[in-house]
Each structure stands twice: as structure tokens, then as C-alpha cells.
Amino acid sequence: MSRRSLPLNAVHAFIVTARHLNLTRAAGELCITQGAVSRKIASLESWLGFALFDRHARGLTLTAQGASLLPAMKTNFEQMVFAAEQASKSHAVIRLKAPTCAMRWLVPRLVALEQAQPDLHVSLTTTVDHSTQLENYDAAILYGSAPAGSWRLFDEELTPAIAASLLPAAVLRVEDLARYTFLHPTADGRDWRLWLNQQQAGFSIRRSQHFDTMDLAISAAIQGFGVTVADVTLIETDLAMRRLIAPFSETVKTGAVYSLIQRPAEDAPPQLAALVAWLRQPG
Template sequence: MPHRTLPLNAIDAFLVTARHLNLTHAAKELCLTQGAVSRKIAALENWFGFPLFERHARGLHLSPQGSALLPELRSAFEHLLTVAGQARAQQTLVRLKAPTCAMRWLIPRLLHLEHDYPDVQIALTTTTDHGVNFKTEPYDAAIVFGTHFNAGDLLFEEALTPVMGAMFAGLSALSNLTLLHPTRDKTDWSLWLAKQEDVPFAMKKHQHFDTMDLAITAAIQGLGIAIADETLVEEDIRAGRLLRPWSHSVKTGASYRLVMRETGDNAAGMAAFREGLLGH
């Protein structure tokens, strides 16, 4: 019988039966019928060309050939299970660096990625740094933000728009609200206001934050009116946590991009990570 037809699924039946020397007990452990176990052993004996067991009135005994073969088969089968188990347990680890301002966009996509690619494990590091240097930093991928990046995959372009908490719906005196700034300067608000002709808005009260995510959170809490990227607040607006008092948005020329380390290591896992992140 050709080597390629070795009934591998019968080896487990042989090993279990050899341990019990009882077809009933072996069948119970294997969740099979006695007849199914007998057929598997018969197929294996047919392949080897000699009996593995001797059938006696009082039960089974290993044949001389079966007894000699048992240690080798047991060792090989256990090694196969170990290798298979390690391969199954091994997850693809992707070390991802991302700016905190991108978290509102990133987290829902990581949830989808975890569902669609359960073997891809993300080790996420958040930072206020908007760039990455793969030569000096231990990351496999990064989300970068700025006007000077053109490598990698474009995730979305920044477009600023004012947002405020839903508790201010219908409020007419918006100029009395505190302006929430996502940076320590007034650049973003100034850029948006400079493009508006029909928004008589005076900067009176101000609150500055270190990140856009903090400014958005403060707006949801009712602290004031924030200037934020329209992509980052999409879900908050959809869920009713935020509203846009004006529909105008202004592109800043900056964008969020996904860049990845150029390496042949773990290529399949990195490809799955990229596909999962860009696919949603």
C-alpha cells in the first residue's frame, strides 16, 4: 500500500486502545463506537501488513510487532500534537504605535480586526508623538499624523468642524460657550473661523488641551464647544453624544496614515493586520 495512504487518523485509535487494551473503554474515550475503533485499527494493520493486537477470549494483547511499534508511534504522535498545539497557540503579534488623537477612529476597527482575525494580537502603544522611526523604535506599524507624511496607506484627511454636547441643542447664544482647543495654541479654531463668512463668533473664553481626544471628551461632558476632526467624531455624532452646530468643515492639509516596518518577518500576519485595519 503506498506510503501516502497511511491512515493517520487511525494512529490515535491504536494508541488509545493499546493503553486500555479494551475496545469498549477506547471507544468511550474516543467518542466512537466499538465498531468504528475496530475498523480504524484494522485499516492500520492492513497498511502495516501485520497485526497490532492479538485477540483472546479474555481481551486484547499487543502483538510482538505492535508492542515494538508502540513507543515509536506514541512519541511521534505526541510530538505531532505538540507542534500542532504550538502552531495553533502562536499568535501574530503586531506592535502598533498610534497617537491618542486617533483613538476614536482606531478602537472600533481594532474590535472588528479582533473578530475577523483572531490570531492577530495587537500590542497598542498610545502617544502624543505624531511620527515614528522604525530604526530606533520597536514597533511593527504606526499611525502617523501631519502634513509632511506621504508614505504608507492614507486613512483619512483631517477636516475640522465645531462640535458640542447634545445638551446644548437649540442654544442660540453659542458665543457664550467656552472654546475648547485641542492644542496649547488657537491654531485650529483660527483656521476654521478664517474660512467662515456667516459665523459671527468671538473668541471669549478658552480652555486648552494636550490632545484632540481630550477636547472632544470635554465637549461631550458639556464644558464647551470644541474644534475637532469630522472623521474622529463621526460615531459620537451618530450616537447623539455630539452635534455639529455648523455643517462647514475645513481641511488642514494634514492626514492620518498607516505605515509599516519594511521587513520579511511575519509577512502574512502583517498583511492580515493591514487588511483588517483598512477594511473597515
Template sequence: MSRRSFPLNAVDAFLKTARHLNLTHAAKELCLTQGAVSRKIAALEAWFGFPLFERHARGLRLSSQGSALLPELQSAFEHLLTVAEQARAQQTVIRLKAPTCAVRWLVPRLLKVEREQPDLQIALTTTTDHHVNFKTESYDAAIVFGTHMSAGDLLFEEALTPVISPLRAGVPLGSMTLLHPTRDKTDWSLWLANQPQPALAMHKNQHFDTMDLAITAAIQGLGVAIADETLVEEDVRAGRLARPYAQSIQTGASYRLVYRAAPDDENGLSAFRDCLLNRG
């Protein structure tokens, strides 16, 4: 038989059975039926071309060939498990907290991390909370949002602009529902206050709990949303959204990447940071 046909998954069954010399006990440890264990051993014996056990009325006994093979197979199997455990231990897990509104920007960059840094595993938690407290929260890094922040690395500054579905491009904006990313009208009020002349009136309004929900509603044609231009950049590029106005208004708020500990190669944060900041 060829090397590729070797029933590797039957080795553990042989080792367990050799230790117990009892199919029932081996099956219980492997969480298999007695018949399944018996078939695995039979497949291994068929590949070797000789019996591994002698069957007696009182139970099993290793054959001479089985006794000779046992220490070698045991050593090889233990080595395989050690290599696997070491490989798993080499993967670095980064626990990341991010506000839901930043996910549209974040996901393409997580794909880049996965592609360029396969040893990094990002355990992402999304939340409507825009801050983090590393003393009470078990995250390694977080994306935070707010004004007057200086900690960590700047990802991008918030700049608001209206967006609509291209399918509604011919509809007068004044007749459309204004989609608000919060329960108040702060963002739309700020944008309208910075226009040279009244562009829209707040006659019809729909409020959402997050900017991401307002953006999704705009994509589906519910109305015109006020959104951060960076967060909708990919949607505009892909044709899912259109910008009826070229200008945007900075709010003074920003998105920043902060860390529990200083980023370095050992904790994986340095490589993760470079991917998010488009370095290298």
C-alpha cells in the first residue's frame, strides 16, 4: 500500500487500545463506539499486513509485531501532538474593541491583517460604546471615538457629508427623509449650519442608534443620511452610495487606535498597528 493510504487517524485508536487492552475502555476514552475502534484497528492491521493484537477469550494481548511497534508509534504520535501544540501557541490573539460605526472602515483592514499576518488572530468585539477602560476591560487594543483625544494613533478625523442611494439620485433632496445617526439632530444641524444657503429642511426625519444603521438605510433608499466621508468611502467607490454634495464638514472628533501595552513584535500589536495605519 502507498504511504498516502496509511490510516493515520487509526494510530490513536491503536495506542489507546494497547494501553487498556480492552476495546470498550478504549472506545469510551475516544468517545467512539466499540465497533468504530475495532474497524480503525482492522484498517491499521490491513495496512501493515500483520495483526497488532491477539484476540483471546479473556481479552486482548499485543502481538509480537504490535509490541515492537508500540513504543515507536507512541513516540511519533507524541511528537506530532507537540508540534501541533507549538504551532497553535505561536498564533497571537489580539482582543480588539471597536464601535459599531467603525466596522465599515475596519473590516477591509482586518482582511489585510489576515492576509499579511496569518499568525495574528483578531478577536473583535463591536459595541456602541466609543471608549475603553483597560483597567476594567480585557482588551489588548481598541478603536475609540470622540473629541479632544490624543492617546494612541490617529486613524482618521470625522468629516460629515450627505449620502444617498444612486437609485434615488433623481429625487429632489428636499423631499427625502433625513436619516440621523443618533437620537438627536446634531450631525445634520452642524452640516446645514455650514452651508451658504439652506439646502434641506428637516421636515421628515428618521433616527437611528448608530451611523452604520443610518448608512445602511440610505443604501436601501430610505432617505439621505449624514455620514462620515471616510466610513462611506468604499460604499461610494463601489456605487452603493452617492455624494450629492462635494464638501464635507469636520466635527472636531476623530477615531484613534489605543492599546493596553506599548505595541511591539512580541505581543503582535506592532504588526497589527502597521496594517491598520497602512504602513509597510
């Protein structure tokens, strides 16, 4: 009959207890009771056939056999844990958080990345929160001010966009926009005001529809519900496929940027650097 398997939990308890030489402190680190630590040590001693500690009123001391065994057991246990962590990281899914307004730019790049590097897996979470904290994610795309240490992806630069079906036969002039429904990416209409003020437009907006995100406003424009103002980078594909037309060459920068933050290299899954490099490349 083969010998019982080595109780690895008990090995861990032995290593921690040998470091503290105190059952109470060992129990605190292991997040178990002092009695549970004693039972784990006893199970390992039973497996080995000799005592690991001498018990005294003031605490514990290692026996000669325990002291002799500890260095090799500690080294091999740490090597096993390291190997397991590396194996886990090599198959880890990269957790990416991004604002919904960036989806038109981000999703095509993630699809292309999956085709180019099929072993790189990204779990995407969308949010309307522009927090600069990574939380439990490996990387995050941010909108607004670029925090220190972030990668700058692109500046927000706005221009009007409209479905081709709504364009008049003649060249569209700024004042002609007054006859359309204005699709606002924000509740306060500041994006449209910024562009119109730069053009010194002299008309009042008569019809408006407000949306929570730029992506929703762009989708409404594609469906022919009116004219929106959109970031030129976000609508690159829509313009190329003529789902939208940008009738004016004039653009205006809002001061906001799309940026990327990532987990420190020592805490990151191995393929995070490849994702960051892919997202940072132009085009």
C-alpha cells in the first residue's frame, strides 16, 4: 500500500509557525484558529514520525529534526507556489475596463488583436464611471484628464456627423444645421456649444435630443434621427464605411483625452504588455 500523501496545508502551517515560533501569531497569519494550527502541525508530525517543535510555557522551539528539515521544506514549498502562480498567470485573462464612449474605437482593435494573437484573452467591462482607479482590473481606459503615469491614446476632437440620407444636394453650410434635430452626447449640450461657438454660428437650436453617452448619439445619427457632434477618432470606421458623413472640415478639441493605465509589471499577467502595446499603436 502506498504511503499517505504529504499534507501540503500542514507543510504551510509548519513553515509559518516556524517563522513565528508562536501559535497565536501563526494562526493570525493563516486566518485559522490556534487549535487548527496545532492539529495541522500534529498531522505533519504524524506523517513524518517525529516531533517538529518542543512546546514550552513561553512558546515553541524547533527540535533538531525540525530545524534540519525546515530550510529544504521552505525552499521547495516556495518553488511549488511560484510555479503554480506562473502557470496561472500564463493562462490568465486580462481584465480591461473602458468607458462606453470608447467602444467604437476599442472593440475593432480587440477583435483584430484576437485574430493576430489568439492566445491573448481579454475580458472587457464597460462603465460610465470615469474613475482613475484600476480597482480589480489589469488595465483601464480613461476619459477626461490623463493621470500621471498613463499612456495617452488620443485627444477628443469634435466635428458634426450626419447620415448621408439627410444631406441636401447642395453643400451644407453651418447655418443649414438649424433645420435638423441636434443629437447631444451630453445632458448639458456643451459639446455642440463648443463647436458652434468656434464657428460663430448665429442661430438658435430649435430641436434637441440628449443622450447619456456619445456612442448613443452616434448610433442615433447613423439611423438618421438628426445631426450629432462626435469625436473624429471614434467615428473613423463609420466615416470610412459611409455610415456617417462629416460635412465640415472644422474640428474643435475639448481638452479631454482618452488614456490608458495598467497594473505594475510585477503584479501584471505576462500578456498585459502585449495588450498595451497593441492599443497604443496608431491607426
